[in-house]
Amino acid sequence: MKRIAQAPNLAIATLWADMLQHEGGFAATVQRAYASGIAGEIPPDQALPEVWVQDDARADEARDWLDAVRRLPDRHWLCHTCGESVDGPFEQCWNCGAPMPAAGGAR
Structure with a gap:
């Protein structure tokens, strides 16, 4: 061990x-x-x-x-479905479940 x-x-x-x-x-x-x-x-x-x-x-x-x-990437992106602001390593909106927008949607 x-x-x-x-x-x-x-x-x-x-x-x-x-x-x-x-x-x-x-x-x-x-x-x-x-x-x-x-x-x-x-x-x-x-x-x-x-x-x-x-x-x-x-x-x-x-x-x-x-x-x-x-060390997952820290992102900030705006959900195109519900408008929620999402921070962190998430690739899915915590509010509505929509996936993170393709390239250019994360900052």
Whole structure:
């Protein structure tokens, strides 16, 4: 097993591990899930939850995959169907479900 990421909290660590498993195809687990309870007894950065992958040979691949997912493009676009202003990496309007306009629609 190899550690591929340290998360700021348990919710994010769990989300990353689930994404690695279900979307990326990597066997991943969360370690140190409840170590924050001893943060005063050990350095705080050692009490953060961590995401580990089972297959050492795929650790670099999993790390690269997770880095790519964590760095989705940030866009701002206007929905042509309902006029909603959409921010973030979304390719679909959260209000009406219409797809993001083709090239030129995002800024």
